[in-house]
Amino acid sequence: MSRTIKTDVAIMGSGLAGLSAAYRLLKTTDLKVAIFEKRPYQGGVVSNCPMAFMSLPDTPEHMASALRVMGEFTNYAGDLGLARTIFHYSSLLPDIVLGELGIEVEDMIVNDPATFGQKRAYGSGFPNGMDVGDYYFIKGRGQGHAAALVCLGYRRIIESLGGQFYFNTPIQKIIREGDRVTGAVACDKTGERVDIRCKTLLVASGGISDNPQMMKEELGLTRTDDDCSGDGDVIFIHFKNSKETGDGQRAVWEIGGAKGGISVSGHSVVPGPGIVGNIAWMPRNLLRIVQEQPYLWVDANGKRFMNEEMSDQHMAVGAGLYNNPGHCGYIIWDEDTTKRWAKRGVEDDYVYFIFRGKKIEFIREQIDMVKAQGNRHVYHGDTIHDLCEYMGIDEKGLRETLADYNSYCENGVDLEFGKNPRFLRPVREESGQVYAMRIHLGGYDTIGGITVNRYCQVLDTKKKVIPGLYSAGGMIAGSLYGNPPVNASSSFTASCSSGLAAADYMAKEIKGE
Ligand SMILES: Cc1cc2nc3c(=O)[nH]c(=O)nc-3n(C[C@H](O)[C@H](O)[C@H](O)COP(=O)(O)OP(=O)(O)OC[C@H]3O[C@@H](n4cnc5c(N)ncnc54)[C@H](O)[C@@H]3O)c2cc1C
Numbered sequence: 001m002s003r004t005i006k007t008d009v010a011i012m013g014s015g016l017a018g019l020s021a022a023y024r025l026l027k028t029t030d031l032k033v034a035i036f037e038k039r040p041y042q043g044g045v046v047s048n049c050p051m052a053f054m055s056l057p058d059t060p061e062h063m064a065s066a067l068r069v070m071g072e073f074t075n076y077a078g079d080l081g082l083a084r085t086i087f088h089y090s091s092l093l094p095d096i097v098l099g100e101l102g103i104e105v106e107d108m109i110v111n112d113p114a115t116f117g118q119k120r121a122y123g124s125g126f127p128n129g130m131d132v133g134d135y136y137f138i139k140g141r142g143q144g145h146a147a148a149l150v151c152l153g154y155r156r157i158i159e160s161l162g163g164q165f166y167f168n169t170p171i172q173k174i175i176r177e178g179d180r181v182t183g184a185v186a187c188d189k190t191g192e193r194v195d196i197r198c199k200t201l202l203v204a205s206g207g208i209s210d211n212p213q214m215m216k217e218e219l220g221l222t223r224t225d226d227d228c229s230g231d232g233d234v235i236f237i238h239f240k241n242s243k244e245t246g247d248g249q250r251a252v253w254e255i256g257g258a259k260g261g262i263s264v265s266g267h268s269v270v271p272g273p274g275i276v277g278n279i280a281w282m283p284r285n286l287l288r289i290v291q292e293q294p295y296l297w298v299d300a301n302g303k304r305f306m307n308e309e310m311s312d313q314h315m316a317v318g319a320g321l322y323n324n325p326g327h328c329g330y331i332i333w334d335e336d337t338t339k340r341w342a343k344r345g346v347e348d349d350y351v352y353f354i355f356r357g358k359k360i361e362f363i364r365e366q367i368d369m370v371k372a373q374g375n376r377h378v379y380h381g382d383t384i385h386d387l388c389e390y391m392g393i394d395e396k397g398l399r400e401t402l403a404d405y406n407s408y409c410e411n412g413v414d415l416e417f418g419k420n421p422r423f424l425r426p427v428r429e430e431s432g433q434v435y436a437m438r439i440h441l442g443g444y445d446t447i448g449g450i451t452v453n454r455y456c457q458v459l460d461t462k463k464k465v466i467p468g469l470y471s472a473g474g475m476i477a478g479s480l481y482g483n484p485p486v487n488a489s490s491s492f493t494a495s496c497s498s499g500l501a502a503a504d505y506m507a508k509e510i511k512g513e
Pocket of ligand 1: 244
């Protein structure tokens with residue numbers, strides 16, 4: 001049994017990129033648009049999550065400054081032509097998101113283009129390379145529904161304009177006849193084959209994080225659960241049913257599309273029961289705040305692996321952890337630091353913009369509480385020996401590190417990584433108690449896999465355009481940021497803007513312009 005669906009534009013995936021493209025096509029053209037989605041509803045990886053986004057005002061000064069920052073941040077490995085497209089379309093986002101979709105923002109920060117790249121994007125957590133526009137903090141961030149409302153709003157407008165959704169209908173294969181892509185094959189929930197005939201196809205199906213085999217083959221990583229209870233070495237903070245299964249990447253590669261760089265859209269995650277809620281993104285207690293702090297971080301050999309000052313730049317932490325044995329690290333501190341938190345909080349250190357803990361009290365009790373829930377990633381006790389035994393850290397290595405590190409703290413100069421002296425806090429057994437927390441490599445999702453040009457057209461291995469085939473969203477990150485892709489401009493922005501851009505370029509191709 002099979003049926004055929006004919007449309008002008010077929011879209012694979014209803015995340016931010018696919019929905020933005022469908023919205024734009026229906027708003028600005030009279031083309032027929034069909035959206036095929038693997039899940040029973042729209043939303044993709046952000047069906048339910050906090051959200052902040054970036055928008056670049058459309059002036060020459062803003063564009064020039066953003067391109068310079070982006071080029072420097074990516075070491076000129078990304079396609080600045082594509083970056084220009086993304087930045088250009090990002091200027092439309094406030095009108096769409098706040099205006100048409102009616103989403104409320106609780107905060108907005110206007111940035112001077114002359115100062116782009118000089119601070120952590122959004123104030124904390126994200127690379128300076130993302131500090132390229134005005135920030136919008138959507139109401140509901142940190143409570144779990146901000147982006148869901150964006151996606152729901154998009155769906156309502158798309159349906160009202162005649163766009164057709166096919167849920168539970170994953171695209172499995174792309175059809176290329178001669179040079180051109182002319183359609184795709186999907187399968188609906190009854191198992192019936194669906195032949196899709198279209199003039200252009202947009203692949204916007206997200207990442208590969210839910211596909212264990214691809215994760216192993218492409219990144220050498222094994223996904224673990226929210227508790228890190230198995231032997232996995234990477235944890236994702238999107239929903240478990242996000243269907244980031246790499247179908248789009250595989251289908252594009254199969255018909256000759258070039259592979260693009262893939263990486264984990266980095267974040268570090270404190271694993272385990274009791275620390276995070278039923279979604280890894282939602283913290284239950286202050287241990288999540290400790291994770292942001294720039295004190296002593298070591299690997300399983302007891303050696304420091306990065307300037308801990310970077311703990312407020314999650315992509316850098318992600319890269320550091322990725323390179324460690326077991327793709328994890330350990331934060332170590334002592335009783336003096338614990339007392340300091342209880343008295344003065346972390347305001348002289350790092351206050352993360354989403355989890356805004358300031359005073360950290362009852363840390364020992366919180367560790368005991370989460371341990372009682374079966375969490376094996378946290379520790380407090382009397383000696384470095386016990387700490388190392390419990391956490392699996394090489395004791396000799398850690399003792400050597402402590403001797404050096406404590407002397408740096410005493411002298412106020414970090415001779416190993418040049419960390420800002422204000423973050424140099426010694427770790428001493430004599431303080432009465434030592435503490436440790438294991439931090440795993442984590443990510444929002446994976447990014448990359450497909451190579452496109454500045455018009456979001458998919459390229460083959462000879463960098464030639466595959467006519468009729470476009471891609472947008474997180475999966476084009478390798479073209480935008482280089483290989484491996486490091487998140488630079490906001491992912492919300494890159495996903496929505498590339499979707500809007502792809503819509504315009506698909507319409508031009510169909511109209512023969
Ligand atoms: C917890 C969390 C918080 C985040 N917070 C922010 C933030 O504050 N700011 C920011 O800029 N970015 C943030 N991000 C990142 C950003 O949300 C993503 O980069 C972006 O949503 C990706 O959108 P996308 O459309 O490319 O892909 P996705 O959202 O992954 O959508 C892809 C869709 O394709 C579907 N699909 C998969 N296979 C098929 C198939 N075979 N056929 C049809 N459909 C298929 C999937 O089901 C999915 O619905 C966050 C991400 C997470 C997980």
